[in-house]
Amino acid sequence: MLTTIIYLIGALSLHFTDVQSQNAFFFVLLPLINILFFIFLLWQFIFYFAMSSFSNDESGFFDLLSELWHLGYTIERIGVFHALLNIFFLIINAISFFIAVFYYFDLFWVLIRGQ
Numbered sequence: 001m002l003t004t005i006i007y008l009i010g011a012l013s014l015h016f017t018d019v020q021s022q023n024a025f026f027f028v029l030l031p032l033i034n035i036l037f038f039i040f041l042l043w044q045f046i047f048y049f050a051m052s053s054f055s056n057d058e059s060g061f062f063d064l065l066s067e068l069w070h071l072g073y074t075i076e077r078i079g080v081f082h083a084l085l086n087i088f089f090l091i092i093n094a095i096s097f098f099i100a101v102f103y104y105f106d107l108f109w110v111l112i113r114g115q
Contacts, residue, residue: 014037041105064087067087
């Protein structure tokens, strides 16, 4: 939940930052939040692969690779439907994470270039 709130605050700060504004909130405070959010995203991107996406359940990138590698065993253990549903959700989780990261990095890059 905290990660979702950080994503929301970071996305809103990236969206509303205006370095040419006369208001100090838009050209001082929001860029500072953007820098902190950028550091947070880099930290989360690096540890997404090492720490299974900061969760105790199986939702990380390497868990997805492990599930795909051991698909036959998983089907034997929990059945075809549940195994494919689990893999489907792991793929959706990975795709969503990478889309969010690249979207935010693109917004941050536009902010740095000033366009």
